[in-house]
Amino acid sequence: MTNRTLLILLVLVGYVFSPTIFTWMINPSGAWYRPFILWFVLILLAVFVQARRKSDEL
Numbered sequence: 001m002t003n004r005t006l007l008i009l010l011v012l013v014g015y016v017f018s019p020t021i022f023t024w025m026i027n028p029s030g031a032w033y034r035p036f037i038l039w040f041v042l043i044l045l046a047v048f049v050q051a052r053r054k055s056d057e058l
Contacts, residue, residue: 003049 025034 021038024030025038027034
């Protein structure tokens with residue numbers, strides 16, 4: 001899959017699941033670290049995408 005196709009797929013998945021994820025994150029009876037889980041996943045995804053790039057593509 002090209003990067004553009006992957007990005008479009010991730011945006012669509014994020015758009016579909018954003019209400020559920022947002023409700024889960026701001027639930028007052030939930031743990032304090034819930035919002036940080038989402039950011040951690042995004043950072044890991046960015047690291048994974050950057051690691052797959054070859055050094056000559058930079």
